[in-house]
Amino acid sequence: MGYVTAVPHPRSETPGSARAGRLSLAVALLSGALGAAVALLATRQQWSQGTATVAGGAFPLTATGSDVTGVPAALAVVGLAALVAVFAVRRAGRFAVAALLALSGVGIITAALLGASDSSALDEQAAQASGDTSASVDTLSHTAWPYVAVVGGVLILLAGLLALRYGRLWPAMSGRYERGGTPQPRRKAPAVDPDRPEDLWKALDRGEDPTGA
Numbered sequence: 001m002g003y004v005t006a007v008p009h010p011r012s013e014t015p016g017s018a019r020a021g022r023l024s025l026a027v028a029l030l031s032g033a034l035g036a037a038v039a040l041l042a043t044r045q046q047w048s049q050g051t052a053t054v055a056g057g058a059f060p061l062t063a064t065g066s067d068v069t070g071v072p073a074a075l076a077v078v079g080l081a082a083l084v085a086v087f088a089v090r091r092a093g094r095f096a097v098a099a100l101l102a103l104s105g106v107g108i109i110t111a112a113l114l115g116a117s118d119s120s121a122l123d124e125q126a127a128q129a130s131g132d133t134s135a136s137v138d139t140l141s142h143t144a145w146p147y148v149a150v151v152g153g154v155l156i157l158l159a160g161l162l163a164l165r166y167g168r169l170w171p172a173m174s175g176r177y178e179r180g181g182t183p184q185p186r187r188k189a190p191a192v193d194p195d196r197p198e199d200l201w202k203a204l205d206r207g208e209d210p211t212g213a
Helices: 013-041 072-086 091-115 118-128 145-169 197-205
Strands: 044-053 056-062 139-143
Touching: 013 072, 013 091, 044 118, 044 145, 056 072, 056 118, 072 145, 091 145, 145 197
Parallel strands: none
Antiparallel strands: 044 056, 044 139
């Protein structure tokens, strides 16, 4: 007498994959939201400082991250929106949004690293302060805030990579289905009392025929 061994369907969700999906979801949400907050905070801080020679004296100049480049802040907002949008789409759409999330992190990292040594924002300020378009900033120095923005980009990149790898295991938003996957019952319209004018008006507002014809 032969024995039949049950083989799970390749697409069936095992306890291990469900656990990995929950863990990756929690890490992605935390790292994505934290990364966007860190990147936005870093762009509002001072990234560089220097001096410009004006009328024989030294005029101090400072530049924030948003003065140097607006890319990290813009991509932080895009990444945060993509993190939310991951749950609104499925299959190929989810893969595309996850890729956008990861690319947002890469863009933040690249822009922040380039901005860590950029002097164009202070050169422009020096030209305006001195009235000489060829003037440039002196004694240029940079802070650590560009690298804080890099950390934010790394966190967003991590969220994107987790979405690419485990996004198929994550739940999706749905207005028609409850958490268990069963269709939600449609709410029955309240009965209209023909002797109550207010009920008749409410039925008309809902687009119903209060006469029942």
